[in-house]
Amino acid sequence: MSSVMPDLHARVVARLTQARGAAKLRQVDLADRLGWQQAYVSRYETGERSLAVDEYVAVARAIGVDPIKLLADVLREEGNKTQPG
Numbered sequence: 001m002s003s004v005m006p007d008l009h010a011r012v013v014a015r016l017t018q019a020r021g022a023a024k025l026r027q028v029d030l031a032d033r034l035g036w037q038q039a040y041v042s043r044y045e046t047g048e049r050s051l052a053v054d055e056y057v058a059v060a061r062a063i064g065v066d067p068i069k070l071l072a073d074v075l076r077e078e079g080n081k082t083q084p085g
Contacts, residue, residue: 019065033062
């Protein structure tokens with residue numbers, strides 16, 4: 001994995017975690033929606049494990065956010081940080 005990818009993954013996960021909180025979902029609530037253990041949600045939120053693309057989409061949808069828009073927003077923010085000015 002390139003040095004850029006862990007940072008991008010961390011920002012995507014941070015956005016998912018924020019969205020979960022905004023939806024007033026606890027980790028256990030999200031895990032129930034996904035059919036996962038709460039510990040699995042905790043592990044990806046703390047960076048202990050990475051989310052695969054299909055898991056990312058499932059998590060976003062379970063939270064009630066558009067996975068494409070969320071990723072586009074993160075990438076747009078990244079682009080704004082790298083541009084001078």
